[in-house]
Amino acid sequence: MxxxxxxxxxxxxxxxxxxxxxxxxxxxxxxxxxxxxxxxxxxxxxxxxxxxxxxxxxxxxxxxxxxxxxxxxxxxxxxxxxxxxxxxxxxxxxxxxxxxxxxxxFMANGSLEKFIYNGNPSTNGRLGWETLYNIAIGIARGLEYLHRGCNTRIVHFDIKPHNILLNEDFCPKVSDFGLAKLCTKKESMISMFDARGTPGYIAPEVFYRSLGGVSYKSDVYSYGVMVLEMVGGRKNIDVGVDRISEIYFPHWIYNHLELDELGLQGLMSEEDRVNARKMIIVSLWCIQTKPSDRPPMCRVLDMLEGSLQSLPIPPKPFLFSPARSMKDSSTTSEL
CATH class of the missing domain: 3.30.200.20 (Phosphorylase Kinase; domain 1)
Structure with missing residues (x-):
């Protein structure tokens, strides 16, 4: 050839x-x-x-x-x-x-995926909360730049822990632009003929156009899923847990957020607790089913870097089940 x-x-x-x-x-x-x-x-x-x-x-x-x-x-x-x-x-x-x-x-620490899941045998354990919080902010800055900062808006379409690389200081960098779409600043919606991305991180509107057009808000959704995984140390959809109510992690975390019983591991200080809670609230806003309900990345940064008291609690997320194959994606339903 x-x-x-x-x-x-x-x-x-x-x-x-x-x-x-x-x-x-x-x-x-x-x-x-x-x-x-x-x-x-x-x-x-x-x-x-x-x-x-x-x-x-x-x-x-x-x-x-x-x-x-x-x-x-x-x-x-x-x-x-x-x-x-x-x-x-x-x-x-x-x-x-x-x-x-x-x-x-070259990124000395490889992908974020190696450092965030509990019980992952390929690492020395999870990162500390301050590092996780700084990584979440760094990724948000990278995405905000892609969506607003460069001459041509770039929508990545495959944001997930595997595609976030970490240098020797654990500074995160967005990588793997093989599925990215370039669009002019005037274009708010993107025409797409194929569902692109990784099951589990794909925004629902990519499958169900009735929810709204596909736009940079699809990256916001994937970011939200990823940050929840960083906080919980587990996959968004975990079929390994015993109780059905715990399979869909955003519901579990939302219910426990209301009760203030998150039981997260390794919170060493009040600052850790505040930052973990901010990461959770922000990510629950990012995974809202309707794209119009999700914040743009500049607002995500404001929320992460602002005070916890000023953050409104988002509505409970709908269950969009992306764990099945793309061809067999189910409809959204609230548990």
Whole structure:
């Protein structure tokens, strides 16, 4: 398979924006022939590498079977327009026949996913509450920048713990823009022909258009689900729990928030307790079923950084069950 004409045209038209282009032989050299694998995803593998100047990088090698280059274009197009401390930096790319790779700054602590679930054997335990709170704020800043701060609004469409990378200081960076959509500031709604994202984090309007159009508020929903998972140390939908009332975590946490009996682990101080409660209230606002009821990310930041007393308690969330396959998504119903 040769280079896809769409991709070559795109790269020519965006030459001034696109990062440095590398040959496949360079990529092989910098990764020591793909020796040190950091992870694997639906798109292909990620390998640790080193630039000639000594800078450590993460090289994402896209699977050769992946379509006509749409995800590759998405990633280069969207991330090339960004420059923010909470967005991962794309340093270069390779596009040579079927060989495609994206070269990112290396993030020493890997993905957030490794640090937030209780009983995860791959880590030394959960992060402290101050770190979790700062990570939630950092991700919110990154998303607020994508939605409002850069020249073209970018909706990510795949916000989840796996796609949040952490540097050596646990500063979070939004990564993986393969499903992102670019839209002008004037466009409030996005036309979509396919449900995109990861089950469990996809906003209900992506399936049920009657709830409202698909917009940047879909990222707000995914952010809310993720922050609830950070607080609870468990997946949003957990089929491993015994009682049916506890399967859908937002309901459990909402009911216990009202009773002030959250029983969260590791709260060391009053400040931790206040920040945990703020994270919960904010995330419950973010997962409201109707997009119009969800706050924009600038308001999310205000709420997280403001006083707990000023935060109104949101309405109880509806159960939108995204755990099933996308084709078999159920209707929304309140428990």
């Amino acid at each position: 040769g280079n896809h004409p769409n991709v070559e045209v795109f790269l020519r038209n965006h030459e001034s924006l696109a990062p440095k282009r590398y040959r496949y032989s360079d990529v092989k050299k910098m990764t020591n022939s793909f020796k040190d694998k950091l992870g694997e995803g639906g798109y292909g593998g990620v390998y640790k590498g080193k630039m000639l100047d000594g800078q450590m990088v993460a090289v994402k090698v896209l699977s050769e079977t992946k379509g006509n280059g749409e995800e590759f274009i998405n990633e280069v197009a969207s991330i090339s327009k960004t420059s923010h401390v909470n967005i991962v930096t794309l340093l270069g790319f390779c596009y040579e026949g079927p060989k495609r790779a994206l070269i990112y700054e």
